[in-house]
Amino acid sequence: MWSYFARRVAIGIPTLWAIITVCFFMMRLTPGGPFDGEAPVPPEILANLRARFHLDDPLWRQYLDYLANLLRGDFGPSFKYRDFNVTTLIAQGFPVSLQNGFSALVIAIMIGVPLGIFAALGQNTRRDYTVSAFAMTGIVIPNFIMGHVLILIFGVWLKDSVFHLPAGGWADGALANRVLPVFCLSLPYIAYLVRITRGSMIEAMRANYIRTARAKGLPFRLVVLRHALKSALIPVVTFLGPATAFLLTGSMVVETIFQIPGIGRYFVQGALNRDYTLVMGVTILSAALVIAMNLIVDLLYSLLDPRVRYEGKQ
Amino acid sequence: MSASVLDLKNLSVRFATPEGEVAAVSELSLSVGKGECLGIVGESGSGKSQTFLAAMGLLARNGRAVGEAIFGGINLAAADENTLNRLRGNKLAMIFQDPMTSLTPHMKVGHQLTEVLVRHRNLKFPAARDRAIAMLRRVQISEPERRFEMYPHELSGGLRQRVMIAMALMCGPELIIADEPTTALDVTVQAQILDLIRRAKEELGTAVILITHDLGVVAGMADRVGVMYAGRIVELGEVHQIFNAPQHPYTKGLLACTPRLDDATASALVTIPGQPPDLQQLPTGCAYHPRCGNVMERCRAAAPPLMSTGGGGLKACFLENFGSVQAGTVVP
Numbered sequence: 001m002w003s004y005f006a007r008r009v010a011i012g013i014p015t016l017w018a019i020i021t022v023c024f025f026m027m028r029l030t031p032g033g034p035f036d037g038e039a040p041v042p043p044e045i046l047a048n049l050r051a052r053f054h055l056d057d058p059l060w061r062q063y064l065d066y067l068a069n070l071l072r073g074d075f076g077p078s079f080k081y082r083d084f085n086v087t088t089l090i091a092q093g094f095p096v097s098l099q100n101g102f103s104a105l106v107i108a109i110m111i112g113v114p115l116g117i118f119a120a121l122g123q124n125t126r127r128d129y130t131v132s133a134f135a136m137t138g139i140v141i142p143n144f145i146m147g148h149v150l151i152l153i154f155g156v157w158l159k160d161s162v163f164h165l166p167a168g169g170w171a172d173g174a175l176a177n178r179v180l181p182v183f184c185l186s187l188p189y190i191a192y193l194v195r196i197t198r199g200s201m202i203e204a205m206r207a208n209y210i211r212t213a214r215a216k217g218l219p220f221r222l223v224v225l226r227h228a229l230k231s232a233l234i235p236v237v238t239f240l241g242p243a244t245a246f247l248l249t250g251s252m253v254v255e256t257i258f259q260i261p262g263i264g265r266y267f268v269q270g271a272l273n274r275d276y277t278l279v280m281g282v283t284i285l286s287a288a289l290v291i292a293m294n295l296i297v298d299l300l301y302s303l304l305d306p307r308v309r310y311e312g313k314q
Numbered sequence: 315m316s317a318s319v320l321d322l323k324n325l326s327v328r329f330a331t332p333e334g335e336v337a338a339v340s341e342l343s344l345s346v347g348k349g350e351c352l353g354i355v356g357e358s359g360s361g362k363s364q365t366f367l368a369a370m371g372l373l374a375r376n377g378r379a380v381g382e383a384i385f386g387g388i389n390l391a392a393a394d395e396n397t398l399n400r401l402r403g404n405k406l407a408m409i410f411q412d413p414m415t416s417l418t419p420h421m422k423v424g425h426q427l428t429e430v431l432v433r434h435r436n437l438k439f440p441a442a443r444d445r446a447i448a449m450l451r452r453v454q455i456s457e458p459e460r461r462f463e464m465y466p467h468e469l470s471g472g473l474r475q476r477v478m479i480a481m482a483l484m485c486g487p488e489l490i491i492a493d494e495p496t497t498a499l500d501v502t503v504q505a506q507i508l509d510l511i512r513r514a515k516e517e518l519g520t521a522v523i524l525i526t527h528d529l530g531v532v533a534g535m536a537d538r539v540g541v542m543y544a545g546r547i548v549e550l551g552e553v554h555q556i557f558n559a560p561q562h563p564y565t566k567g568l569l570a571c572t573p574r575l576d577d578a579t580a581s582a583l584v585t586i587p588g589q590p591p592d593l594q595q596l597p598t599g600c601a602y603h604p605r606c607g608n609v610m611e612r613c614r615a616a617a618p619p620l621m622s623t624g625g626g627g628l629k630a631c632f633l634e635n636f637g638s639v640q641a642g643t644v645v646p
Contacts, residue, residue: 123375208415211372215410216403216430216481220395226429230420305420306465 001302004310005295012291019287020070020280024063027276034079034274053079066280075284076277080270086281090263094285096170097250097262103182105240105247108189113236115190116197120232121224123202131194138191147184147257154180168259181258185251189243196239197232204232230304237304241297245289249282318345319489319521320369325381325391327364327373327545336593338364340545341381343620346489351515351522353536353553355529355568357590361545362525366491370408371398385489404434407482409511411494413474417466423477424462430484449480453510472503479510489521490514496531508535529572533557541565544591544601547620551627561629563606600630608633 035041035049050056054065069076075086119131155167171177204210205228213227250264263282270278302308327339339361346352356362368379369390379391385406388397402408410416418426427449428442437445443462450458453476466474475495482490492511496504512535515522524535532539532553539556541549541564549562560566567586588605591597597604603613612632620628 208410208412209418212410212416212478212481213418214372214402215370215408216433217399217401218403218429218433219399222429222433227418227421307419307467 001310005299008295008298012288012295015291016284016287020067020284021063023280023283024066024276025059027274027279028059030274032274034276036274053077066277070284075281078275078278080273080275080278086277089266089278090281090285093250093261093263093266096173096260097255097264098248099173100178100182100185100254100260100262101244101247101250103178104185104189105244107182108186108193109240111186112190112193113197113233116194117201117224117229117232119194120198120201120205128198132198135191135194135198138187139195141187142253143184143188143251144253144257146187147180147254150180150184151257168257170260177258181254181260184258185247185254189247192239192243193236196235200235201228201232204228207231234301234304237297237300241293242290245286245293248289249286318347319350319385320523321345321382321384322365322369323382323384325365325368325379325383327361327368327377327379329374330376330378331594333594338377338545338593339368342542342545342547344540344547344550346521346523348488349515349519349521350538351512351524351536353532353539354523354525354542355527355532355539356542357527359590359593360542362542363493365542366408366493366523366525370402370406370491371395372408400434403430403481403487404485405488407485407487407490409475409478409482409490409492409495412498413471413478414498416478417474419466421465422462423464423466423469427462427477427481427484430481434485446480446484449484450477453477453480453483454506455480471499472506475499475503475507476510479507479514483514483518483520486518487520489523491523491525493525494527495524497526497528504531511535529557529568541568544596545593546601546617546630547628548602548631549623549627549629550620551623551625551629555623555625555627559625561623561625561627562631563608563633564602567605600632 033055034053035046041049047056054062057065066076073087075090077085078089081089115131115135119128122128151167154163154165158164165179166174166177167180169177205224207228210223210228213223218226249267250260250262252264252268254260255262255264263285266278266282269275270282298310302310322345323343324341325339325343326337326341329336329338338359342361342365344352354362354365364373364377367373368377369383369385371390371393373379381391383390385401388401390398390401390406417423424443424446427446428437428439431437431442431445432439435442447458447462450461455461455473455476461469461473461477466477469477475498479495490511495511496507499507508531511522511524514520522535524532526532536553538551539553540547541556541562543564549556549560549565551561555561556565557569560569564586567584570584571586573583586605591601591604597614599615600606600613600617603609606613610632618630618632620630623629
């Protein structure tokens with residue numbers, strides 16, 4: 001089994017290389033460049049800038065240089081944030097996004113999964129409809145609306161009460177500043193988890209072996225927790241793999257609304273600014289996370305279902 | 315039979331469907347004696363499984379049982395889950411048709427056995443483990459210590475059904491309901507599984523209800539046989555009476571349909587014409603009358619009640635003189 005995972009890690013490297021390559025050339029194919037602003041830059045200055053960042057080298061040369069720098073762990077300088085290199089920007093922003101994303105993930109799992117089970121076990125009863133309606137609401141309300149609604153309620157209307165929360169800002173990670181963005185991040189994930197868990201739990205409870213477990217006289221709680229839950233969690237884990245990668249790399253929308261210094265905003269700002277190296281940096285980071293999460297998901301499958309066995313080729 | 319283990323009295327099973335309520339079992343009454351093996355025979359959809367799933371309290375969500383199923387003085391059809399859970403797996407056990415899907419895939423076989431003892435006998439795991447391994451040995455599973463640690467997918471279908479039987483026997487039940495226990499198995503394995511059930515019955519004095527569509531299975535195992543059609547018992551009697559002198563045209567038809575190797579005169583396959591009825595649109599009168607070769611005017615008007623055959627059995631048929639009953643149609 002471990003040789004299988006060693007192989008998977010090895011396959012991850014060419015995957016990452018392919019993503020880097022595609023991303024590199026797609027960025028260069030995009031019209032415009034990092035130094036195009038509203039006011040045109042004098043040609044002499046532009047030429048100097050391009051020479052300074054080696055943008056006047058042939059493209060293949062730039063590509064090979066970039067790969068070589070990557071191998072040394074150097075993501076290059078940011079074109080936009082002139083005094084920073086990309087490694088520094090990510091090192092500053094990623095821990096913030098990581099903390100928020102991880103908190104949101106834990107909250108989403110702790111609320112979404114039990115709520116989904118609760119709904120499934122009362123299938124087509126009032127409690128099922130109530131939970132499902134809540135989940136649907138969480139899915140259809142976009143977070144740029146939910147974020148502003150939360151600010152309106154907790155930042156404005158409840159300003160003079162004990163429930164008052166800051167409308168934005170990070171304040172070095174003060175707890176009060178985290179509540180609203182983390183809640184806003186987790187809400188759609190709670191909703192998705194409710195729906196997925198509910199569906200898979202209903203499916204699991206129809207299995208023949210659930211009937212066997214009930215025929216043994218096991219209390220309902222044990223039938224659910226010991227016999228049904230593990231197979232019901234397989235689709236949940238499948239969803240959580242990529243969802244975790246997305247959550248941990250931050251959300252442009254939520255970080256913008258709540259003015260949080262994470263890396264979520266770099267995805268969009270970097271692309272708009274043609275900040276080639278910054279876009280590459282955050283793309284590589286999230287691609288590596290997705291690859292890692294898929295690997296973890298596969299590991300979890302084998303824990304949830306003993307029929308899943310990973311054999312390394314001899 | 316002196317005392318009965320299970321008494322069904324006017325037991326009906328109804329399912330709520332989008333097209334309305336469907337009766338899978340209609341006012342069925344029968345009793346199973348202590349240590350007796352009662353065979354229940356019928357086609358798919360005759361209600362034979364639903365009758366006893368209702369007695370176990372294991373009907374699907376949209377199903378409900380009306381009437382009585384008395385077991386140890388308790389009406390199972392009206393009992394709450396707590397009462398049922400004290401009996402199920404303890405005094406009342408069930409073996410299911412499909413051993414491939416009836417064991418929890420992510421639990422070791424041993425753990426699935428011991429949890430019965432932990433639940434009903436309050437045993438700690440090491441003691442339960444010893445009892446479970448002894449039980450695996452009893453159902454003739456070789457290397458029981460090793461199998462104990464295995465997952466169901468690592469066992470063959472026959473071994474899994476042995477595990478199911480071991481599970482049912484763990485607490486020494488008074489009644490085992492075996493719902494098509496051999497249908498999903500190879501023929502060679504079928505005989506071994508039936509032999510295990512027979513031995514459990516003889517050694518432990520357990521009553522067995524054997525639900526099957528296979529008359530051959532019933533002939534070798536059952537003391538009495540009930541034949542079901544469209545949710546009702548149409549004939550009930552001692553096994554030799556059912557096989558030697560069937561009193562209902564449907565029973566006779568079923569017997570004629572079974573190919574026999576020892577009968578040189580039966581050269582062709584026999585079938586009962588027509589299809590089993592749609593439970594939502596049962597024919598008037600006797601449900602079997604559209605397929606019956608001896609149909610009379612009164613069969614269309616009213617359903618015959620269960621009446622004595624004179625030989626100790628019961629039949630639901632108006633026919634008096636049974637010698638001329640036509641069994642089925644010979645397929646050329």
